[in-house]
Amino acid sequence: MITCPFCFVKVAPNRVAFRCLGPSGRTVGCAPQPDGMLGAFRGGPNPPVLPPVFSVRRPGRRAVCPTCSRESAWRVCPSCHNRLPAEYCANPGKIVALVGAKHAGKSTYIAVLVHELMNRVGEELNASLVPCDDRTIERYKTDFARPLYADHKLLTFTQSSANVPRDPLVYLFTRTLGSRLRRRTASLTLVLFDTAGEDLRQREMSELHLRYLQAADAVIFLLDPLELPGAQAALHGSARERGGTLADDLMSDQMDVVVRVTELLRKRDKGRVTIPTAVALSKIDELREFMERQSALHRTREPIGALDLDDREAVDEQVRALLHQWQAGMVDRYLSQQYDDYALFGLSALGAVPEGETVARSGIRPYRVEDPLLWLLYRFKMLDGIRR
Incomplete structure (x- = not known):
């Protein structure tokens, strides 16, 4: 189990989520949108605007976004949507x-x-x-x-x-x-x-x-x-x-x-x-x-x-x-x-x-x-x- 260092919820390795990298230059990616879950954790009236979070069946170090097919290494906690450091x-x-x-x-x-x-x-x-x-x-x-x-x-x-x-x-x-x-x-x-x-x-x-x-x-x-x-x-x-x-x-x-x-x-x-x-x-x-x-x-x-x-x-x-x-x-x-x-x-x-x-x-x-x-x-x- 991995304990999220932000919300301290225990997460099974196969439950770790990913955040899409979004569009970059000519590279196609999911458009940023308000992240209500991360906004609720951090507080404040305006949630941060970021590419969406997605899940895969067998997460590894990287995963392919099912919407835009862009590969991402940005792992996040499924409970609070904070980014989990790779190390x-x-x-x-x-x-x-x-x-x-x-x-x-x-x-x-x-x-x-x-x-x-x-x-x-x-x-x-x-x-x-x-x-x-x-x-x-x-x-x-x-x-x-x-x-x-x-x-x-x-x-x-x-x-x-x-x-x-x-x-x-x-x-x-x-x-x-x-x-x-x-x-x-x-x-x-x-x-x-x-x-x-x-x-x-x-x-x-x-x-x-x-x-x-x-x-x-x-x-x-x-x-x-x-x-x-x-x-x-x-x-x-x-x-x-x-x-x-x-x-x-x-x-x-x-x-x-x-x-x-x-x-x-x-x-x-x-x-x-x-x-x-x-x-x-x-x-x-x-x-x-x-x-x-x-x-x-x-x-x-x-x-x-x-x-x-x-x-x-x-x-x-x-x-x-x-x-x-x-x-x-x-x-x-x-x-x-x-x-x-x-x-x-x-x-x-x-x-x-x-x-x-x-x-x-x-x-x-x-x-x-x-x-x-x-x-x-x-x-x-x-x-x-x-x-x-």
């Missing part, structure tokens, strides 16, 4: 659900994680991360990379998908494995979808978010330590001003968001949640100086091209201790009761306290931002684990 259909996809309350830094995390996978971490892992479609290219550059890396501006809060429909970021991740004599490549498709904290305020989530979470192969929870009452005493300066902003928003409590998402995942798994789940404290740079000097969170991860299992266990234990120290031990207790496979992380996407609405003058210096994904790649059998 996504050819490689096993992994949908990573990124969730968290408001202000947790989900959009900033995605922006920096993709940048690091394309550069520093990609070089370490001998891996490439390439977008699967033009919409991913455009959205990442427009909504993430340009404002953060070019303009040095903090990203605005993600708006609710009920008001602004958003496309996921779909990337093909490929690693070269083995020795020089016996090299091979392994690929998987990563689907990253940043959920607005506003969309997780109620148990009655939108149908799109229900399907999104039900289709997830892994979950990354981002928790903002600045919103944990026990951690606020350790804050100072601008960090103190940025903490505790959700105290009066009764529906955005971080623990409540964890519970809402967990209840949905439990219904899917009919019991304890079985998919790997990473729970990360974001913005950890603003609290590191108050941790003990021997804390594992004072060490940067060594670039060894594998998951350091000893380091992983040390960080997990340190974050667990911090949760209990900051009066948030219930998070860990709840996770242990509901999840078969979860791990705790501490990270910082920016690496330094922002200066107003801009990043620090020292620039973006991510700290352990890749740790949750490396652990997931290990769980997906795309990365080795070693002890040293």
Whole structure:
């Protein structure tokens, strides 16, 4: 089965539809017409005008339009009519659900994680991360990379998908494995979808978010330590001003968001949640100086091209201790009761306290931002684990 990365409906390979290429120059093709199904998915008063969608009995990489006889390679989801990237259909996809309350830094995390996978971490892992479609290219550059890396501006809060429909970021991740004599490549498709904290305020989530979470192969929870009452005493300066902003928003409590998402995942798994789940404290740079000097969170991860299992266990234990120290031990207790496979992380996407609405003058210096994904790649059998 193929899970559409846009509407998250599961589609059998023999049910994939195609879109006619339409007329081109002297080449005859079906005339464009309003696509009501795609328009209903994207919202707005005017549906896009595109060549029609058609189905064939035995779809392959290409199919012949039964109306105009033109061959097309534009595969689309029969449920929403969004175009399915060719690489996504050819490689096993992994949908990573990124969730968290408001202000947790989900959009900033995605922006920096993709940048690091394309550069520093990609070089370490001998891996490439390439977008699967033009919409991913455009959205990442427009909504993430340009404002953060070019303009040095903090990203605005993600708006609710009920008001602004958003496309996921779909990337093909490929690693070269083995020795020089016996090299091979392994690929998987990563689907990253940043959920607005506003969309997780109620148990009655939108149908799109229900399907999104039900289709997830892994979950990354981002928790903002600045919103944990026990951690606020350790804050100072601008960090103190940025903490505790959700105290009066009764529906955005971080623990409540964890519970809402967990209840949905439990219904899917009919019991304890079985998919790997990473729970990360974001913005950890603003609290590191108050941790003990021997804390594992004072060490940067060594670039060894594998998951350091000893380091992983040390960080997990340190974050667990911090949760209990900051009066948030219930998070860990709840996770242990509901999840078969979860791990705790501490990270910082920016690496330094922002200066107003801009990043620090020292620039973006991510700290352990890749740790949750490396652990997931290990769980997906795309990365080795070693002890040293």
